[in-house]
Structures are given as C-alpha cells and as structure tokens.
Amino acid sequence: MKMKKVLAMAMMVVMLFTACAPALALSSGAAGLRDNPYRTGTREQAKEYSFGFGRESLLGGNWTWPVYSAPSMDAFRAADGKASVHMEDDVYSGGWSGAWLLIRYPKVTGGFRVGWVPKSEINRPIERTRDLEFAYWTVSLNQACALTDDPLYESDVIAYAEAGEELTYLAYYQYNGGREYAYVQGELNGKPICGFVPFEAVSF
Secondary structure, three states, X not given: OHHHHHHHHHHHHXXXXXXXXXXXXXXXXXXXXXXXXXXXXOHHHHOOOEOOOEEOOOOOOOOEEEOEOOOOOOOOOHHHHOOEEEOOOOOEEEEEEXXXXXXXXXXXXXXXXXXXXXXXXXXXXXXXXXXXXXXXXXXXXXXXXXXXXXXXXXXXXXXXXXXXXXXXXXXXXXXXXXXXXXXEEEEEOOEEEEEEEEHHHEEO
16 A cells, blocks of 8 residues: 555656656647658758848837747747747847748847747838748757757757757757857647757757
C-alpha cells in the first residue's frame, strides 16, 4: 500500500514538472511555412540561407501591430499572448515570407524581440521588400539549449530543447560578427514557434 502511494506521488511530481517546463517538439509544418523534399545540407551550405534587418524609417504614428513568433495566426505569441510592436519604437524589418513580415524591435522590458506581423495589419510603407529564402531542413540538436526570440542579448528564454530534438532549420543569423545562431521552427505546447538556438548546437 505504501509503495502504491509513493509511486502515485512520484507520478504526480513528474506530471507537474512536465506541465511547467516549456519543451519543443518537431513540427510537421504550419501556415506560412513549408518543408522541402530533402532533409538537410552541410554546415557551410546552411549559412547560405541568412537574413539581416534594416531600420524602417518611414514608420511612425500611434499604431500597434500584433507580433507572432512564427508566420501563422495559430503561432505562439510572447508576452502572455500579447506581444506587439508600437510604431513609435525603432522597427527593423528583415523581409517577407508570403503574407508575413519578419521584424525586430525593442521590448519595453529591455532587449529585443524578433517575430512576425501579418500583412493585413500593416498600414505603413515597408522599405525592405525582399522575400526571405529559408532552407526548411529537418535537423537535430547535438546538445541541450535554450530557444530565444532575442538574438542580440538573449534577454528571454522562450523554451528549452533537449539534445536529439528534431527541428526545422530555416536560416543562419549573426549580428555584427557576434554569436552565430540558427533560426529554427518547432512547436511549443502544440503551437508553431520560431526562434534562435546556437548555431553550434545544430547537427546538419
């Protein structure tokens, strides 16, 4: 009888820990994203899929755009589901993926956030109109690591991924010769999510 109680308590602890710890899982794809028929390439080929950001000087005014972590209305949204960018902030755009604009902007709490804005919400001219080219390779992690939406200061950890986790590799990112990142897609609590993990943590 005592053994059954001990096992039951142990199971409750495991379930509670699992529910509280954000974890990633392989995504089969989400609206606005697609998978290529091939799995992956080499580490050097992965760097050919890269992007950067440029400041949008034409923006301004009393406007606010919702920001999603991935180009999907079902995607995870930071700040307790309220992540938004105000036009009075410095907004940097990276390019388009279908009807979604990739941006970087400063957070009220400090640091930056990279996320996606649906075209339907954009009511100002966008200077950087290039289309982003993503790899959509299935890759695995060679070490446990954090996933962040802030590749400049890593101010917020969105989730943790274990070694062996399979994710969709999208592109390479490096800011001003700093740390190298892989921009990846996965799922968090059943929702599509994109974010940055250390480039060295990805096996190609």
